[in-house]
Amino acid sequence: MKPRTPGRHRAGEPIARVSPRRWDPAQRTAAEQLDQGEPGWCIFYGIGIRRFVAIAVWGVLSPLRVEASTVEDLREQMREAELGAMASIGRDWAWVA
Numbered sequence: 001m002k003p004r005t006p007g008r009h010r011a012g013e014p015i016a017r018v019s020p021r022r023w024d025p026a027q028r029t030a031a032e033q034l035d036q037g038e039p040g041w042c043i044f045y046g047i048g049i050r051r052f053v054a055i056a057v058w059g060v061l062s063p064l065r066v067e068a069s070t071v072e073d074l075r076e077q078m079r080e081a082e083l084g085a086m087a088s089i090g091r092d093w094a095w096v097a
Contacts (some may be wrong), residue, residue: 023047030071041078054078060085 056064
């Protein structure tokens with residue numbers, strides 16, 4: 001089978017070349033920077049949902065995921081989730097990162 005020519009294909013029209021795009025570069029950069037500063041979390045920007053997402057990579061009893069529309073809101077939800085995890089194990093403190 002012949003490989004498909006890259007570009008936009010429409011019936012009855014010639015193939016239009018399309019250059020690749022990088023969607024939401026500022027948000028992706030912000031997520032990468034926050035991810036570097038939060039070793040207990042895997043943080044990324046979902047271009048499909050257009051939201052910041054954080055998944056806990058430290059030992060939690062059940063999967064822990066938070067998401068928000070801004071980095072500030074995400075950071076706040078991460079702190080709340082950490083406090084909730086500490087309360088669920090019945091301690092005043094816990095190592096999470």
